[in-house]
Amino acid sequence: MEVTLQVNGTRRTVDVDPRVSLLDLLRERLGLTGSKKGCDHGQCGACTVLIDGRRANACLALAVAQDGSDITTVEGLADGDRPHPLQAAFVEHDAFQCGYCTPGQLCSAAGMLAEGGPSAITDDLATDPALTAEEIRERMSGNLCRCGAYPNIVTAIVEVAR
Template sequence: MGEITLQVNGSACELDTDPRTSLLDLLRERLGLTGTKKGCDHGQCGACTVLIDGRRANACLALAVACDGAEITTVEGLAAGDVPHPLQTAFVERDAFQCGYCTPGQLCSAAGMLAEPGPSAVTPDLTSDPPLTPEEVRERMSGNLCRCGAYVNIVAAILETAR
């Protein structure tokens, strides 16, 4: 067992944890933050996406002990109190979910993606910071899968928020 300190959604947490515990399991089982979903548990679906120090990451692949001292933001921490994050509002307004299982990961990934500058694999000029187009959003969000196929509305919600 090892003691770690995390800042989770703005609150300091000191925990004694097994070094083999994933960040996902720590969030869900120890802290009760069940918004972060366990999809594939192999880093392939993105349902567990959280922000670690502002950068998106698959919580199922991150060991909790490796996050010692980090600031973690889950879907529960995106809102400012009772005021939803603009992405959360846009997802509702654009009907960007169906079953909702992937939505927390999609929201965290989109929040991280909007803060990431620079080109992607579909950017024609790799020396520029391209405008956010549907193609750019689809490429940048490609690590988050939606089994229901709500991609059109997810992209629209992200573009609406980016404006």
């Protein structure tokens, strides 16, 4: 099937098998290897991308279902040679060790910062809570880091959230 996507600001039209995941399309057909294949079951978040501005596990999204969507991968977060504020904060706060989860963490954090609204731990559901470290940990809970760099990841996101 023919699928047309806006990927990191560039319109891409490709023929894909209807069973191909968005992750496999990005990595194997479009050469965008930033998004990682971790568990391939939607449990680790290493493949997180933004689909129409909302974070999603690319390993669970069928490519054909994204026809006409705007996809942002970690490669598309930067503004030319200028890194995204989250990317700069991750470097500044040493928010990665092996780096395997970092692309998914960055895309998830970018989507989370744009989302707003209450989370599962928000006391007052009628308000948009401050993004405290506790709120950020809850909202980022779908992205795992086997190295345990969570404290620095949260610190980097808190800095950008301000």
